[in-house]
Amino acid sequence: MRHRKSGRHLNRTASHRHAMFRNMATSLILSLRSNEDDKTRAKVPGRIVTTLEKAKELRPVIEKLITLAKKAAIHELEAEQFATSAERNSPEWKEWRMSDRWQQWNKAIVPSVTYRRRAFAALRDKEAVSILFDALAARFRDRQGGYTRIVRLAEFRLGDAGRKAMIEFVGERDRVKDRRRAAPVVKDDAAAASTAE
Numbered sequence: 001m002r003h004r005k006s007g008r009h010l011n012r013t014a015s016h017r018h019a020m021f022r023n024m025a026t027s028l029i030l031s032l033r034s035n036e037d038d039k040t041r042a043k044v045p046g047r048i049v050t051t052l053e054k055a056k057e058l059r060p061v062i063e064k065l066i067t068l069a070k071k072a073a074i075h076e077l078e079a080e081q082f083a084t085s086a087e088r089n090s091p092e093w094k095e096w097r098m099s100d101r102w103q104q105w106n107k108a109i110v111p112s113v114t115y116r117r118r119a120f121a122a123l124r125d126k127e128a129v130s131i132l133f134d135a136l137a138a139r140f141r142d143r144q145g146g147y148t149r150i151v152r153l154a155e156f157r158l159g160d161a162g163r164k165a166m167i168e169f170v171g172e173r174d175r176v177k178d179r180r181r182a183a184p185v186v187k188d189d190a191a192a193a194s195t196a197e
Helices: 014-030 052-080 091-098 100-123 126-139 189-196
Strands: 047-051 148-156 163-169
Touching (some): 014 047, 014 052, 014 100, 014 126, 047 052, 052 100, 052 163, 091 100
Antiparallel strands (some): 148 163
16 A cells, blocks of 8 residues: 555655756756757757656656755855955965955855855766756746646547647746726616716
């Protein structure tokens, strides 16, 4: 019996499932790369096609990673007031490194480094972590969740007839609903006659 066992097993062992979701999350994040020379560049950035069940299980993985990146961005902003613009290993930088401002910067930046390490442990890809913390954290700064959407596709996968769906980041290529006009108000002849008298 599967009492109190949440989530889909997808006919895989736990280690296989974790590796699969790690690869899918990395693929979704890396699809945002802006390198035109890359031959592995996605046709549509920020979107991958998979089965519906896998997309539904991938969604919380991605959303938790974006939340980590947003939390790290707050700590990076706090640490920025103690940072220096001097070039590394220059005399000004060495002086800053020996000062109390460096201690304050270090205390302020530590949570951000921890969040980056947690994200790297989940993704195991440095480029994906940098895109997550630099691009996606800034993109969803004012959004309180719901960073991805799942769209069911009409076609089925050949071979096993799996239901296909795409998972993508929200915010770009969003459709804007046209505002419906209110229905015109039609007055009755009886109501018009009573108001005229």
